[in-house]
Structures are given as C-alpha cells and as structure tokens.
Amino acid sequence: MESIERIVALVAGADQDDAGPADGGTEGEDAPPVLGKVKEAPGNVSLETMLTEIDKLLAVRAIGLPRDLFIDVAPKVVAGWPARAAVESPSHLRTHPVALRVTLLAALLHERERESTDTLVELLISTVHRIGARAEKKVTEQLINAFKEVSGKENILFKLAEASLGAPEGTVRQVVFPAVSGGEATLRELVHEFRTRGPVYRRTVQTTLKASYTDHYRRGLIKLLDVLEFRSSNHAHRPVIEALALVARYANAGNTTYCPLGETVPVHKAMGGDWAEVVHRTDKRGRRRVVRMVYEVVAFQALRDQLKCKEIWVVGADKWRNPDEDLPQDFEARRAENYQELRKPLDAAVFVNELREQMTAELTLLNDQLGILRRFTRNASHPTYAAMREVVRARKTICVARYLRLRGPQREIEEGLNVMESSNGANSVxxxxxxxxxxxxxxxxxxxxxxxxxxxxxxxxxxxxxxxxxxxxxxxxxxxxxxxxxxxxxxxxxxxxRPYGEVNLDRAARLNLTAVTVPSPRTAGDAEPAEEGADAYPSPTRCR
Structure with a gap:
C-alpha cells in the first residue's frame, strides 16, 4: 500500500505539492520533481551526468517497487505501458482510474530503474576509459613537445629522409649511416634513449591517470559502488568483487596513502603487468604496502574489462544483467522444441561439422582463385562467448568467401549500399x-x-x-x-x-498530379514466387 501511495503522489497536482518544483526539473505544466527527474534522458559522459543518474536511480528505488513486479506479464505488453506514461502529462494521468494510473506509472518506474542502472554501468565504463585515454593524450603531447625541444633531432631526421630518398636502392650502411654525424653510434644512442624513455612514459601516464581519478572522477565512481551491486558467476573473478568491497569500505578513510595494515587485500590480474611496480610501494619502515588510490584505479579498470565481457554483471540491470538470464528459464526443458525453431541440430558435434564443412568448401573455392588467406583471431574470455565468437567468425568467413566468389551477392550488397548512400544524401539536404x-x-x-x-x-x-x-x-x-x-x-x-528560405504555403491549392489509386492489402496469393537459386548465397542481412 505504501508503494501505491507513493506512485499516486507522483502525479499529485501543483496545489497539493507544497515543496514546489525542484532543481531536478519538471515535466509538463505541473509535474512534481520526482516524475520530471524520472522522465529526463541522460546527458553526455561526465561526472555531473553520473551524479544526476545516481540521484534518479535512488529516487525510483525510494518508491519501493519489487523487481519482479511484472515477471508474469509478457514483455511486449509491459513495453507499451511506460511508453504511454512517458508522453502523458501529469494532469492527463490523473484523469485515469486509479488502477490504470498506478499500472502505467509503475511500468514507467520499473523501466526507468533498469535503464538508469544500465546507463550508470555504461557511464562507469566510459569514464574509466576516458581517464586513461586523456592521461595518455596529455603525456604524449608533453613528450612530443619535449622531443621538439631537443637540439639536433630534427636535422637528423631530415638528413635520414634526404639520404634515403636520394639513393633508395642503396644499403643502410652505405646510405643512412654516413648521412648522420657520428654515423652508426649516433643512431644507436637515439634508439637507446627511446627505449629508456618507454618505462618512463608508462609511469608518467599512470601518475597522471591517478591524479585525474583522485582530483575529479573518484567522487562519482565511489558513489556508484553504493548504488550498484556487482556480482559474478565465475569464481575466478571473485577477487575483483572483493577488491571493490574493500574500496567501498575505506572510501571515506581520509588522506591515507596505504591500505590499512592487517587488512587482507584481494589480488587480481589487473594488479600485474605495468601496474605491478606502482600498486606496491615500500614505506618508511621498509614494509611492502599497497597504495590505496592506485589500487582503486586498478580495481575500476579490472571492473570495466570484466563488465564488457559479462564476467561481472549488475543486479537490477537489463543490458548488463546476469548472462544466465539471456536464455528462457524453460529452455532446457523445451530444448528439442527450441532447437527445432532455430533449425539447428541437437548434437553440437553435428552443428560444428556442418559449419566446418561449409567454411572449408567456401575457402577452398576462394583459395583456388585468390591464393592463400590469413586468419586473424582475438583473445577469448568466457568459454561460452568464445564459442559464440567462433561461430560468428565462421559465418562471416563463409559469407565473405561467397561474396568474393559470386557476382550475385556483390550486386545485391552494392545495390543496398547505393540506396543507403542516396538516402543519406537526402537526409543531409x-x-x-x-x-x-x-x-x-x-x-x-x-x-x-x-x-x-x-x-x-x-x-x-x-x-x-x-x-x-x-x-x-x-x-x-x-x-x-x-x-x-x-x-x-x-x-x-x-x-x-529548396531546403531553406521563405516558402509561401497555400493550403487551398493542390499539386496538379494525376490521382493515384491506393492498392488494396496484399494477400498470401499475391506473394511473388521466389527466384530460382535465391538462397544460393546469403543476403546482406545474413552476412552481418
């Protein structure tokens, strides 16, 4: 009953709202702050947007709706309710019966809660990426400027280019070395200087990244840990979840350099590599300690990487939900029926063999015409998603092989691209x-x-x-x-x-065009017969 009362209060009239409109914005002529805040769309990737979305999510959660409120209703039915509530003004919503009003608003709040959760996850991923990208850009510009200030390097580069272009057929020892004062020794010194500056570059980037996080972005990212619940179904990634819990536990510990003594600090893969020497530092007493701010940066970077491959998921999210929920709950019980709908064999070995035979046949035909092909792979993460990527890669290989070999799909795809190019040209006008x-x-x-x-x-x-x-x-x-x-x-x-300028519109006049007879709806018998060999190659949609 309390949740229903809060929902009804969302569209209470302006005369019933003594608090008046808040800074969160309003929707319509008499929208209370909460409803206006819920209807607002997120802004650009920034700390302010992150804090605004956190407030929105907390406002929706304060209503107290259960997360499984619409679990027994078809998703397509539920999807229409928030779309209707979002465009209706509060005064219009108040004219509905209480049951309908509560249902529409509850559906809107339920959808906005999931959307806000997804938005916050995407803001987290984008923000962590932005911190690193801006740090690298800043340090790179500084090093480039420092490189320009070193005397003689520009002349060396010019002399090397001039000598190489003057005698392109000559050897390096005959052409390049004599062009530089000092010859081979000078070039070796330049290579040594660059190599010694490499670790310095990484260390400078890490220091700049930590400073950017501490001075600006930390406030929003730490607050995210209070409103988002991260989980993982893989025990191998539990250290990242535990690291986030440690970060949240000591978020308000003040200006302390190291993690407290006696505290168990979870160790995860992101703490290795380039960050290994920065995360740990020896204190004044010779003890090896974990630097707290660097540890927080590394923890958020590990969280971003695991979120992107869904090794870590978020409670209450839609896009970033538990990957186990991607399949229907009764999929295993209705496996035979589902596979029949998908037109796939139940035996995985049969599916893989068919796919391998198709790919081998297409690559063999293409190889006879184009020669040897090189195959590129990426690092895999979760076995399920690695298998899915492998299937998609095989499908793309088959599609590309047929496209390169057959004129039919080439014409079809080219025609589609021409249509889209013409359409984009019209849009630009x-x-x-x-x-x-x-x-x-x-x-x-x-x-x-x-x-x-x-x-x-x-x-x-x-x-x-x-x-x-x-x-x-x-x-x-x-x-x-x-x-x-x-x-x-x-x-x-x-x-x-004429896309712009003054246009005098005469609504009483009509274009002098022949009247067109509107065709009647097509029936099943009006369908055009399929062309012979129409399925000989995949359509552009199947190629994606």
Missing part, C-alpha cells in the same frame, strides 16, 4: 542544420528528430513518385526508355527542393 547532427542528447528528442526526418523523406519520395508517373504516362516517353533505363529510375531526388 533535409536536415542541413549543424551539419545534419542531432543537437540534443535526450532520447525522446532524438527519436522525434529521426521520425520527422523519415516523414519528410517519405513525403518527398511520394510526391516525386507521382511526378514520375505523370511524366512517364505521356505517350512520347513510351518508346524512349528501355527496361534498363526504367530500373535505373528512382523517386529519391531533391534537386528541385
């Missing part, structure tokens, strides 16, 4: 403002922008189609165009359109 970029980061405004763009483009194509029909209906055009010419016609052209 219609949406010419700010280079065609969407000016807002709000998801609802972006959707509205794209929908309006589609309506305008469809209207343009419709009017152009009527114009072409009128022109081609004239007798003098009957014998001028061949079948190939007619296939080349397209209604997507805009040379006659």
């Amino acid at each position: 219609i949406a010419y403002g700010k280079g065609g970029e969407i000016a807002s980061n709000r998801r609802d405004e972006q959707e509205m922008f794209v929908l309006c763009l589609r309506i305008l483009r469809s209207a343009l194509v419709y009017v152009n189609t009527l114009m072409l029909q009128d022109i081609l209906g004239e007798p003098e055009w009957a014998g001028l165009l061949t079948s190939a010419d007619r296939r080349g016609l397209t209604p997507l052209f805009w040379s006659h359109v």
